[in-house]
Amino acid sequence: MPVTETVGQATIDGLAYLGDLTILTGRSLHAIAIAPFQGQRLRVQRAIHQAMAVGVGAVPILSLISFFIGTILALQSAYELRRFGAMGFVASAVALSMTRELGPLMTAIVVIGRSGSAFAAEIGTMKVNEEIDALETMALDPVHFLVAPKFLAMALMLPCLTTWSDFMGVIGGSVFGVGAAGFTFVSYIHATLSSLVIHDIVTGLIKSVMFGMVITAVGCQEGLSTGLGAEQVGRSTTSAVVKSIFLVVAVDLIFTLLFYFTASR
Amino acid sequence: MDAKEMERNEFEGPPDDGVAISVRNLRVRYGEREVLHGISFDVKTGETMVILGGSGSGKSTLLRALMGLEKPAGGEIWIGGKNMCCVSVRDMAELRKKLGVSFQGGALFGSMTVGENVGLPLREHTPLDDSTIEVMVRLKLEEVGLSGYENFIPAQLSGGMKKRAAVARALAMDPEILFFDEPSAGLDPIIAAGIDDLILKLKKAFKMTIVVVTHELASAFLIADRMILVDKGNIIAIGTVEELRSSQHPRVRQFLDRVPEPEVSEDEGFLDRLTENLHL
Numbered sequence: 001m002p003v004t005e006t007v008g009q010a011t012i013d014g015l016a017y018l019g020d021l022t023i024l025t026g027r028s029l030h031a032i033a034i035a036p037f038q039g040q041r042l043r044v045q046r047a048i049h050q051a052m053a054v055g056v057g058a059v060p061i062l063s064l065i066s067f068f069i070g071t072i073l074a075l076q077s078a079y080e081l082r083r084f085g086a087m088g089f090v091a092s093a094v095a096l097s098m099t100r101e102l103g104p105l106m107t108a109i110v111v112i113g114r115s116g117s118a119f120a121a122e123i124g125t126m127k128v129n130e131e132i133d134a135l136e137t138m139a140l141d142p143v144h145f146l147v148a149p150k151f152l153a154m155a156l157m158l159p160c161l162t163t164w165s166d167f168m169g170v171i172g173g174s175v176f177g178v179g180a181a182g183f184t185f186v187s188y189i190h191a192t193l194s195s196l197v198i199h200d201i202v203t204g205l206i207k208s209v210m211f212g213m214v215i216t217a218v219g220c221q222e223g224l225s226t227g228l229g230a231e232q233v234g235r236s237t238t239s240a241v242v243k244s245i246f247l248v249v250a251v252d253l254i255f256t257l258l259f260y261f262t263a264s265r
Numbered sequence: 266m267d268a269k270e271m272e273r274n275e276f277e278g279p280p281d282d283g284v285a286i287s288v289r290n291l292r293v294r295y296g297e298r299e300v301l302h303g304i305s306f307d308v309k310t311g312e313t314m315v316i317l318g319g320s321g322s323g324k325s326t327l328l329r330a331l332m333g334l335e336k337p338a339g340g341e342i343w344i345g346g347k348n349m350c351c352v353s354v355r356d357m358a359e360l361r362k363k364l365g366v367s368f369q370g371g372a373l374f375g376s377m378t379v380g381e382n383v384g385l386p387l388r389e390h391t392p393l394d395d396s397t398i399e400v401m402v403r404l405k406l407e408e409v410g411l412s413g414y415e416n417f418i419p420a421q422l423s424g425g426m427k428k429r430a431a432v433a434r435a436l437a438m439d440p441e442i443l444f445f446d447e448p449s450a451g452l453d454p455i456i457a458a459g460i461d462d463l464i465l466k467l468k469k470a471f472k473m474t475i476v477v478v479t480h481e482l483a484s485a486f487l488i489a490d491r492m493i494l495v496d497k498g499n500i501i502a503i504g505t506v507e508e509l510r511s512s513q514h515p516r517v518r519q520f521l522d523r524v525p526e527p528e529v530s531e532d533e534g535f536l537d538r539l540t541e542n543l544h545l
Contacts, residue, residue, distance in 0.1 A: 126374075134372040137332050138386050139361035 017243075021217040024147065024224075028216075031141075031148035046149035047156075054115045054150075055157030059164065062110050066098075066165040069106055070172025073097050078181060087181045091188050092195030094173030099200045103166040105252060107158065108211035112244045116219040119150060120240035123223025124233040132224070147220045154212035162208035166201070203259045210255060211248050218244045284343075285310040285442055285474040286331065291340035293326050300326045302498045303340065313468050313475040315485040318495035319520065325446065327495060328478045332366055332444055333357060344442065362390055365435030369447040371427035373419040379406070379430045380415030386437045405433040408470075409463060425456035432463060443467065445477040449484050457484065464488050482521065486510075494520060 036042045077093035135142045177183040222240040286308040293301040300323050308314045318324035329335040342349040373382050384402045409429040449457035494502040502517045
């Protein structure tokens with residue numbers, strides 16, 4: 001096949017995939033926001049169960065990773081700042097990096113690994129076992145029943161996890177700040193809070209919600225399009241993780257550009 | 266009665282009373298490949314219709330089309346006075362509440378207990394309270410011989426028990442039509458006989474319309490009122506058990522007498538096929 005055809009086909013396939021994700025997201029949002037007013041109940045219990053798995057279950061690993069990232073950020077920024085005698089800016093470097101970028105991104109990557117893959121595996125296995133067909137024959141829409149609660153759980157938990165990640169990153173940075181950069185814990189926290197404006201935190205949280213929607217849409221779409229057999233479930237799970245990471249970074253770029261060009265200062 | 270003896274006129278409008286399912290010129294395609302080639306038949310209200318056929322004959326595709334899981338490329342499927350092929354999403358949902366399906370592997374939801382599986386349609390589609398649903402779940406499990414298994418998860422059940430639990434779930438909404446996909450598949454003869462007994466019991470007690478897809482001849486002859494034999498996407502025979510048993514159609518006889526496909530010996534082409542694309 002000529003290269004132009006390969007590129008063209010890949011582009012068409014990519015756009016079709018984005019279309020599928022959009023349709024799935026739209027149907028889920030309809031199930032969450034509109035269907036309850038049309039007599040179809042929202043499955044809050046399932047959403048809570050999912051939120052526990054997505055959110056509470058991720059706290060330990062996310063705490064550790066964010067703590068380490070915060071310490072690494074402090075070290076890396078100190079490398080350059082000490083040349084200018086500006087070690088006092090370590091706290092703000094860590095705070096701004098965590099809240100604007102690394103907090104949401106690292107949280108998304110941890111959640112992709114834990115929950116995005118789990119969504120694909122769960123729904124893919126259900127597809128292979130004809131459980132999705134069983135739902136349809138019982139007049140239960142699989143998107144309303146399975147996917148929408150996951151969207152709701154992610155929309156609630158990603159901002160919470162991101163906030164916790166930001167906090168743990170700051171604490172991680174404070175270890176270096178107090179130990180080797182001449183801060184006390186109180187002065188480090190004071191410097192952190194002084195450097196942050198609400199815009200920094202809000203942009204990070206908006207990104208986290210968008211990341212959550214991407215992770216859920218990709219994980220569930222891969223699960224629903226699983227082919228027959230256990231091998232296909234494995235393929236779907238791997239594909240969900242890889243595509244989620246790529247799309248999360250792409251969405252990150254888009255929103256970072258948006259916030260940059262719409263920032264007032 | 267062989268398929269050639271059946272003359273079906275072009276069909277317009279819903280079928281007559283007394284017919285639960287009416288299929289006219291049903292065509293189903295997977296991509297470019299047509300799997301069902303214009304199938305037509307009726308299933309009368311209250312009868313047990315068994316769809317027989319070998320592997321790859323199209324019988325499972327036919328069942329999936331009847332259940333609304335495959336979108337036909339052409340033709341009509343009338344159930345409950347509605348043409349499934351062009352019904353609205355809301356009407357399809359209402360229609361599906363009158364159908365019960367028992368899948369080949371059971372298709373029980375692994376994250377729920379047996380009781381939660383059986384009660385799911387009631388919880389989602391009726392305003393009944395939890396206590397009433399629990400009583401109804403126990404009743405349905407009693408009907409299929411699984412009393413006391415409400416709190417078991419599907420992984421704790423044997424193959425036969427999973428099938429029974431799946432039947433209980435299919436019965437939850439007291440359906441008008443019950444579909445079975447290979448009810449005896451993967452079961453030992455004793456357990457399979459138990460499933461046949463269950464189908465006969467349901468047939469006698471509830472007089473519901475039952476459609477069974479199977480390739481197990483012994484089961485089929487036991488439970489069927491009428492049978493359809495599907496071969497390569499076409500119906501080659503339809504009739505009562507005795508009519509099929511006495512059919513002289515060569516493919517019908519081959520299937521019922523369990524005669525294997527003859528080996529075609531082509532000396533000239535055989536070696537070419539074996540060594541095709543190999544660098545020897």
